[in-house]
Amino acid sequence: MRYIPNTDADCRAMLQAIGVRSVEELFADVPPAVRLKRPLKVPPAMAESDVARHLRALAAKNADADRYAMFLGAGCYNHFSPAIVNHLVLRGEFLTPYTPYQPEVSQGTLQALFEYQTLVCLLTGMEVSNASMYEGASATAEAVLMAHRVTGRTEIVMARAVHPDYRTVARTYASQLGVSFREVPFTEAGVTDFAQVRKALNERVACLVVQSPNFFGGVEDLAPLAEAAHAVGALLVVAVAEPIALGILKPPGECRADIVTAEGQGLGTGLNFGGPALGFFATRDKFIRHMPGRLVGETVDREGRTGYVLTLATREQHIRREKATSNICTSESLIGLMATIYMVTMGPTGLRDVALLNLRKAAYAKERLAKVRGVGLRFSGPTFNEFVLRTRKKPGEVLTSLLKRQIIGGLDLGRFYPELKDCLLVCVTEQNSRDEIDALAKALGGGR
Amino acid sequence: MSGTEKTVGTRGLILNEPLVFEQGSPGRTAYSLPPSDVPERKAEALIPKRLLRDGIPGLPELSEVDVMRHFTRISQWNYCVDLGFYPLGSCTMKYNPRINEDMARIPGFAKAHPYQPEEVSQGALQLMWELEQYLADVSGMDRVTLQPSAGAHGELTGVMMIRSYHASRGNPRSKILIPDSAHGTNPASSALCGYKVVPVKEGPRGVVEPKAVAEVMDDEVAAIMVTNPNTLGLFEDRIIEVAKIVHAKGGQVYCDGANLNSVMGVSRPGDWGVDVIQINLHKTFSQPHGGGGPGAGPVALKKHLAPFMPVPTVEKQGNRFLLDYKRPKSIGKVRAFYASFGVMVRSYTYIRSMGPAGLRRAAEVAVLNANYILSQLKGVYHLPYDRHCMHECVFTDALQARHDIHTLDIAKRLIDYGFHPPTIYFPLIVKGALMIEPTETESKETIDQFVAAMKRIAQEAQENPELLRLAPHNPRVTRMNETKAAREPKLRWRPVS
Numbered sequence: 001m002r003y004i005p006n007t008d009a010d011c012r013a014m015l016q017a018i019g020v021r022s023v024e025e026l027f028a029d030v031p032p033a034v035r036l037k038r039p040l041k042v043p044p045a046m047a048e049s050d051v052a053r054h055l056r057a058l059a060a061k062n063a064d065a066d067r068y069a070m071f072l073g074a075g076c077y078n079h080f081s082p083a084i085v086n087h088l089v090l091r092g093e094f095l096t097p098y099t100p101y102q103p104e105v106s107q108g109t110l111q112a113l114f115e116y117q118t119l120v121c122l123l124t125g126m127e128v129s130n131a132s133m134y135e136g137a138s139a140t141a142e143a144v145l146m147a148h149r150v151t152g153r154t155e156i157v158m159a160r161a162v163h164p165d166y167r168t169v170a171r172t173y174a175s176q177l178g179v180s181f182r183e184v185p186f187t188e189a190g191v192t193d194f195a196q197v198r199k200a201l202n203e204r205v206a207c208l209v210v211q212s213p214n215f216f217g218g219v220e221d222l223a224p225l226a227e228a229a230h231a232v233g234a235l236l237v238v239a240v241a242e243p244i245a246l247g248i249l250k251p252p253g254e255c256r257a258d259i260v261t262a263e264g265q266g267l268g269t270g271l272n273f274g275g276p277a278l279g280f281f282a283t284r285d286k287f288i289r290h291m292p293g294r295l296v297g298e299t300v301d302r303e304g305r306t307g308y309v310l311t312l313a314t315r316e317q318h319i320r321r322e323k324a325t326s327n328i329c330t331s332e333s334l335i336g337l338m339a340t341i342y343m344v345t346m347g348p349t350g351l352r353d354v355a356l357l358n359l360r361k362a363a364y365a366k367e368r369l370a371k372v373r374g375v376g377l378r379f380s381g382p383t384f385n386e387f388v389l390r391t392r393k394k395p396g397e398v399l400t401s402l403l404k405r406q407i408i409g410g411l412d413l414g415r416f417y418p419e420l421k422d423c424l425l426v427c428v429t430e431q432n433s434r435d436e437i438d439a440l441a442k443a444l445g446g447g448r
Numbered sequence: 449m450s451g452t453e454k455t456v457g458t459r460g461l462i463l464n465e466p467l468v469f470e471q472g473s474p475g476r477t478a479y480s481l482p483p484s485d486v487p488e489r490k491a492e493a494l495i496p497k498r499l500l501r502d503g504i505p506g507l508p509e510l511s512e513v514d515v516m517r518h519f520t521r522i523s524q525w526n527y528c529v530d531l532g533f534y535p536l537g538s539c540t541m542k543y544n545p546r547i548n549e550d551m552a553r554i555p556g557f558a559k560a561h562p563y564q565p566e567e568v569s570q571g572a573l574q575l576m577w578e579l580e581q582y583l584a585d586v587s588g589m590d591r592v593t594l595q596p597s598a599g600a601h602g603e604l605t606g607v608m609m610i611r612s613y614h615a616s617r618g619n620p621r622s623k624i625l626i627p628d629s630a631h632g633t634n635p636a637s638s639a640l641c642g643y644k645v646v647p648v649k650e651g652p653r654g655v656v657e658p659k660a661v662a663e664v665m666d667d668e669v670a671a672i673m674v675t676n677p678n679t680l681g682l683f684e685d686r687i688i689e690v691a692k693i694v695h696a697k698g699g700q701v702y703c704d705g706a707n708l709n710s711v712m713g714v715s716r717p718g719d720w721g722v723d724v725i726q727i728n729l730h731k732t733f734s735q736p737h738g739g740g741g742p743g744a745g746p747v748a749l750k751k752h753l754a755p756f757m758p759v760p761t762v763e764k765q766g767n768r769f770l771l772d773y774k775r776p777k778s779i780g781k782v783r784a785f786y787a788s789f790g791v792m793v794r795s796y797t798y799i800r801s802m803g804p805a806g807l808r809r810a811a812e813v814a815v816l817n818a819n820y821i822l823s824q825l826k827g828v829y830h831l832p833y834d835r836h837c838m839h840e841c842v843f844t845d846a847l848q849a850r851h852d853i854h855t856l857d858i859a860k861r862l863i864d865y866g867f868h869p870p871t872i873y874f875p876l877i878v879k880g881a882l883m884i885e886p887t888e889t890e891s892k893e894t895i896d897q898f899v900a901a902m903k904r905i906a907q908e909a910q911e912n913p914e915l916l917r918l919a920p921h922n923p924r925v926t927r928m929n930e931t932k933a934a935r936e937p938k939l940r941w942r943p944v945s
């Protein structure tokens with residue numbers, strides 16, 4: 001086996017040094033009744049070339065954004081990743097170390113994570129960020145738990161325009177601790193109903209959770225939402241499923257959000273059938289000791305040289321055990337590194353320009369598609385790179401017919417919103433050409 | 449010179465590199481975007497101006513060359529598996545095959561969208577379904593959810609399922625039994641589900657004894673969480689009796705599968721009486737650790753817990769694979785979409801490369817390597833449990849403490865010899881622990897070099913203890929001031945205003 005260097009001769013020499021006759025003797029503690037007497041039910045080993053052929057054949061059964069026009073977003077966005085992102089994270093020095101427990105030989109990972117924490121703060125307008133969480137939905141669930149810890153309150157108000165998976169994950173996490181949820185509807189503008197938010201908020205509420213741009217692509221007006229939450233002593237949690245939008249949108253931190261979570265997959269990592277992904281978690285300095293997750297801090301070594309370490313570990317499970325702020329251990333460092341490389345590669349102008357390109361292409365598509373017969377816009381409010389169409393034909397049938405033309409046309413919203421069962425969620429990114437958009441319009445109109 | 453002259457620790461050309469924010473020049477760029485093929489419209493024509501930002505002050509402006517050099521330079525400050533021996537106990541730092549990376553990047557996997565129609569996702573769903581079958585057989589369980597993103601996430605998912613199972617029978621129960629040797633994630637995951645943690649002491653042989661469990665077991669105990677093989681590197685040889693005691697009172701047996709590598713193909717947790725186990729794909733199944741993730745922690749379970757699995761599950765109907773959301777008793781979801789799919793591709797590729805014989809040989813050689821280290825260092829370092837071990841061996845600094853040399857000094861000195869230190873001061877029940885896990889992907893020569901370095905360090909502890917106290921001497925930085933980091937937290941760079 002090419003990954004196991006020791007030969008039979010090596011093994012014999014080692015057995016002799018140990019003073020046993022066989023490897024079997026080393027397993028003496030395993031009761032004979034529970035020793036497996038047959039080979040594992042796993043197909044026989046394959047040569048590298050055969051494995052590659054087999055996996056390519058499997059992959060060929062999937063549609064992908066290279067071969068199909070991709071108009072699906074819904075929390076997982078098809079953005080371009082510059083070549084150096086992939087090349088740099090394939091370096092063994094980044095790919096193959098563990099969590100940086102020994103700072104003297106982990107300064108590369110530590111400095112990169114310190115840069116990541118800074119970039120997350122700059123992008124979201126927040127004061128402090130952790131060193132990554134699993135992905136956007138569970139990061140949002142952790143934000144809800146933190147709001148519960150900070151306020152000691154047990155009710156959560158959550159916008160219905162938050163990604164359905166995020167809502168489910170938050171409920172799954174928080175219901176274990178007896179926290180209850182109330183949902184606030186959206187308006188005809190496709191944004192959270194502010195009057196209903198006001199009505200739902202009271203002194204038992206730990207936090208208000210909104211998403212912007214929301215699941216329908218709508219840009220939420222965060223400042224009044226923050227004000228309403230703060231008026232009853234609740235925190236505002238803002239989830240950002242599409243951080244590319246932050247290249248032009250006012251950062252939630254400037255709108256007085258208390259916790260910002262985000263899904264960082266769009267920043268250089270790609271679709272990957274939904275994972276691995278990357279959870280941003282950023283908050284205010286005053287909440288540092290309530291935060292979940294690893295934190296990297298700057299310090300000096302014995303000779304006064306600047307360096308970085310994992311710090312404030314007294315919040316964490318390996319020190320505090322059942323009193324920890326979270327159980328998180330391994331998170332998403334390498335995906336955080338991809339986002340770091342992506343953000344510094346794009347720089348301030350690149351992040352703005354790619355966001356603008358998304359906005360303009362989506363605006364073009366929105367206007368073009370709204371003119372198609374049997375299709376209309378469902379909501380009236382401003383959107384970023386996603387929008388909702390109402391279709392006369394059943395959305396499922398529309399998508400099936402688009403698929404035949406190598407177009408993945410979007411998401412049938414009836415899957416998550418019975419009240420929107422005649423609606424399609426369409427996403428347009430910098431990866432979609434005008435020709436693709438025109439082809440989509442033509443296909444939607446029944447043309448060839 | 450002794451055998452240590454063959455060790456790899458030495459000084460190389462290592463460049464200094466400031467923070468990325470302290471570099472660059474206004475107007476410099478590293479990106480390219482295609483020209484817009486749609487009308488150029490101002491953002492404020494589409495979104496109200498008050499919802500827009502002015503810019504992102506503080507972001508650096510660099511060329512592609514600058515970005516490449518910055519990250520290449522800082523990467524060289526890392527130790528990693530590709531560079532050398534990384535015997536971090538309970539972390540299973542095995543070699544990460546590169547074919548896995550290539551496979552995860554095939555466009556049909558890397559550029560597939562989780563919400564694209566099932567009929568054009570059959571390859572991805574088949575891979576997930578088959579991986580579930582493989583992991584179920586390795587663990588001896590009935591079903592597997594691939595959803596959790598890491599080991600601790602798997603624990604949480606497992607405990608949630610246990611809680612829902614008990615709740616469905618009328619009482620979620622209030623306590624979870626956890627041995628003192630457990631990883632901190634076990635009590636933290638239990639607490640996240642509202643359970644009170646009841647500690648169980650290991651017996652004198654370093655394993656949980658049935659009597660200790662029987663004493664605290666009652667019908668308010670939801671489960672016991674046992675790590676097997678445990679963090680002392682020992683097989684819990686009374687686990688079958690322990691499971692019977694717990695089951696007799698209606699409790700569940702959760703196994704922390706972090707150390708599954710040493711029993712793969714040899715013995716199966718399902719056969720020990722375990723009801724739920726998480727499998728760390730970034731340990732046993734070769735997903736690279738990436739400096740702290742991404743990993744994945746699929747949870748394998750017995751069929752009585754299947755109704756509580758997170759949605760969706762992957763099912764096979766005839767020759768078709770589909771996602772099943774119709775599970776009314778499901779705990780819900782623990783992440784968006786389905787799984788860290790890219791990690792699944794890597795572990796699937798690994799399993800297909802290894803085959804049944806390869807997987808078993810991995811476990812056997814991992815155990816052999818650990819016992820070889822144990823035999824070579826016994827007497828040089830104190831061995832608190834003097835018996836054969838499984839995947840890792842645990843020594844202490846008791847012999848060196850006489851010279852006021854402690855585990856931390858030994859660990860830091862190992863760096864000078866070109867090795868990553870073992871896991872230190874864990875498990876907590878062993879004072880000054882050095883937990884050494886070689887894995888199967890290390891050769892006898894590598895281990896011999898490590899052993900020689902460890903022996904030389906023991907000698908230095910007697911002859912020149914100051915050398916150890918000031919170690920490491922070779923890396924770019926030496927021991928960091930961790931107190932300062934915690935007392936005056938500086939967690940980000942700030943623009944000079």
